[in-house]
Amino acid sequence: MQLEDYFTFLAPNDIRLRNTRIGIETILYDYIYRSRSAEEIAKTYPSLDLEQVYATLLYYLHNKESVTQYITDWLEWGHRMREEQKKNPPPISEKLRQLRAERLASGQSYANQVFDR
Numbered sequence: 001m002q003l004e005d006y007f008t009f010l011a012p013n014d015i016r017l018r019n020t021r022i023g024i025e026t027i028l029y030d031y032i033y034r035s036r037s038a039e040e041i042a043k044t045y046p047s048l049d050l051e052q053v054y055a056t057l058l059y060y061l062h063n064k065e066s067v068t069q070y071i072t073d074w075l076e077w078g079h080r081m082r083e084e085q086k087k088n089p090p091p092i093s094e095k096l097r098q099l100r101a102e103r104l105a106s107g108q109s110y111a112n113q114v115f116d117r
Helices: 024-032 038-044 050-062 064-087 091-106 110-115
Strands: 007-011 014-017
Touching: 014 024, 014 050, 024 038, 024 050, 024 064, 038 050, 050 064
Parallel strands: none
Antiparallel strands: 007 014
């Protein structure tokens, strides 16, 4: 089996573990930014086995420059999407923010609102 056989290359910015919906960025983020071990990562995602996690880490180590750019692009895209959502929040988010502000202004906690009914 070749290392690439562990993955489905849907697009240059979308590499998934074969037969899953999990992108390599998910595993690599846990490994690189959260300093989680392969064993910890495998336990977190029941649809993965330890071999798939190690294959992802090995793919990263063999293609460090391109995969580092892949992760950088993914992180930047996520940041842009969060900023976009802040500028144009969904109506439900705005409604929840308004209700929270009203509750804080009245001095009544959520627990009091729920249990005083």
